[in-house]
Amino acid sequence: MSQTTALPAPLLSRLAPGLVLAAGIAAVATLAQQASGIAALNPMVLAMLAGILIRNARGVPGAAAPGIAFALRPVLRAGIVLLGFRLTLEQLAQVGVPGLMAIALTLVATFLFTKAAGHVLGVDRKLSELIAAGSAVCGASAVLAVNTVTRARDEDVAYAIACVTVFGTLSMLGFPLLAGVLHLAGEHYGLWAGASIHEVAQAVGAAFAQGEAAGQAGTVAKLSRVMLLAPLILILGALARRSGRSEATGRAPMPWFVLGFIAAVALNSAAILPDALHGPIASTSAFLLTTALAAMGLETDIGKLRLKGLRPLALGALAWVFVSVTGLGLVLAL
Template identity: 30%
Template sequence: MNLPMIKKHPAGTPGSKISSYVNGIGFCLLLTIVAFGLARLPMLERIGPLGAALVLAIVYRYKFGTASFGEKGIRFASHYMLRWAIMLYGFKLNLLVLWKHGVGLLLVDSLIVATAIIGMIVLGKLRRTDQQLSLLLGAGAGICGAAAIAAVSSILKPKEEFTILSIGAIVITGTCFAFGYSLLLPFLPLSDVQYGIWTGFSLHELAHVAMAAAPAGEEAVTYAIMAKLGRVLLLIPVCLLIAHRLPSADASRSAGKLPYPWFLLGFAAFSVLGTVLSYFHAGGILILLLEPLAGLLLCMSMIGLGLKVHFKQMNLQCIKPLTSLLLISIVISFLSFLGALWI
């Protein structure tokens, strides 16, 4: 019996382009599903689906090379899905919660974000490391981890190796700090609420904040998330500042054509929508759909980025920015500790 043959389209034809999109997006979705499954395993559950997705994509690229059968779809996932995910991520930001608890949290959040970004840039200049890589790491450490790196990367358009390296470094560093916080909890001169605020002020990812605050109880988790949301809110002004003041790796933009980061308007719009729905206790189905959709799209975009990067191209110059990230993480942890005592 003859098996049916898959019809091959000549390169450059509409059929080949469609196949490349479908194959690439489908492959990213498949690896994303595997990543979500891996994230449930006892060890990998600590790094979450994003971390698992990065590891999976990097391992695939290292073992099997470029997934040329779906190049256009993979590029689509790493570029457009990335921006959609950032817009939907704003749905988690409840503006009323931040307003209710005053400016104290936002003041400390602003200090943390400024310290992380400026600190990484200054260390980058002193240690002669790439400015864009330093900025990506500073945004990830100061604002909201991989989501902030993705947003800033969409504006700067740096080397893809820098984006994937930054996300991996933030995930690993944040996970280590979250473990450390949990171990230090019994010995700290902080109340449960203060401890929660400390985690929200200093840890990189929202998942890291929730994980570290959980041992102190539900009230600690609530205040931790509130402190973290203030940093997420600062994603918009930080990205706008970067878009207008800092150089891009894109040649057309270096010539003066600077595209406006329109996806930030989507981020703001979804923040307002989520706040309104939460206030009226409405939109339950929409909430149930949008939050996991944001996670799915962000994970698929991470797969797309990981499949396009070969770490053999990286060199020992990466050690300097990574050690700078560790130093800045320690600094913002100390400042956050003081801020939690002050609040």
């Protein structure tokens, strides 16, 4: 029995410095967002920026490396699994078949367009895939989740998150202004916001700016879009395994955590969990993802980011325009 309890101690002591550092940054970022009162200010992005600042201004001690790596893998995947408890199959039904078609077609078209545009612009395949996922699905969370299959460098992940954050923020500010010009209101406007804006918080903020009906439609549409993250990762993983793409092992991993995400959606749809648990689960998921972003920042070298130049930023801009126009067109058509 003493041997069983002693085994985790060396591992815990190795992980503690990096985990405490990343979790501490996540806690400060979360408190900063709460103190600001700005719902659309994403703690995950704040945590990543803080991690980058610490890494490039002061450096990160070598003892923190194991804990940072742990935050980038098991902690991240646990956060994505818990994200499934925010979604239900009933939400899909509320959107309706035309709405779901608009959301799914916008997602697929944006992902494929961004990948193709990245090839034309000469942007690295992995970075293009991450920008495509962030633009097509749900911003930083999608970038992190897809990278479990893509396996890009940390600098690529940071660059992709920066891209989708900047352009998602522009959408959050611009969509309510464009609503009047385009004579969009209510559920149609909300569906457009949910189908086109990058981050969940950004989409919800922009949708509610046009009233309660638009806000509800935008929230449900955005969460339905997030649900499509699971099949996207499974498809990318299957394609990567078939082509044998993986620098380390010769094959890409099966993203088993996605099955956990799907199971969480199923459990939430069955209404098995008490309502009192939904708030803590959502908070835990957000904190785990914020911790992972802090760890990502702690491993990001700004010098390497500069070497990538402006082409990936141009790709992010193209993806932003494409998803906005395509989402609008499909919402109006369907």
